[in-house]
Every structure is written in C-alpha cells, then in structure tokens.
Amino acid sequence: MSEVFCDLAKGKCKPCEGGVPPLTPAEIDKLLPELKDWQVVDGKLRRDLKFPDHYVTMTFVNAIAWVSHQQGHHPDLTVGYNTCRVEYITHAINGLSESDFICAAKIDALFEL
Secondary structure (H helix, E strand, O other): OOOOOOHHHHOOOOOOOOOOOOOOHHHHHHHHHHOOOOEEEOOEEEEEEEOOOHHHHHHHHHHHHHHHHHHOOOOEEEEOOOEEEEEEOEHHHOEOOHHHHHHHHHHHHHHOO
16 A cells, blocks of 8 residues: 555545635645645646546546545546546635645545555
C-alpha cells in the first residue's frame, strides 16, 4: 500500500452550508503543494488523470464515488474512455475550502494504490 502524501489525506471534510469565507489565495498557495498534480483553474481545484483503459477508468470513478459519499463532499467529474477530470469547489461558498483539499488528497492516495 502506498504512503499517504500529506496530513490532508487523513482529514475529514466538514459540512459547509455557507456563511464562511472561501480560502484566500495565500491559504490556497500553502495547501496546493501538498497535493500531486492539482492546479487551480477558474476557481476550481482540478486534476486530470489518465488510465490504461475504460475498465480501470470506471473502477477509479467508482472509488471516487465511494470516497465522496464517505466524506459528504462531491467533485464534478468529466469521464472519457481512459481519462477522468476531477474538479472540486465548495458550491455553498462559491470558492475553495479545506474540504476540497482534503478530498483531493484522498484522491491522490487512491490513484497511487
């Protein structure tokens, strides 16, 4: 089993119903290096993943669904034959929250298994 990249992957998402500010650019800049191959694009945390075939892609998408359900925090997914784009944003605050980074770290850990 692969080593977890950072403490974020051990975190638990906190429900967000709004009323809290999104992360500042400085906070984002501090958290982003803890993730592997993620970037902020159009205000969303994004990673593009490539797989050997459709079966492996769909297996990974199902694993993301399980993590999302467990965390109560769900990404937007764009799925192709052997690709998956994962994007996180906390819609209730129209910006990024720590939960987005926690879930991204959990996806990193899954991808490395």
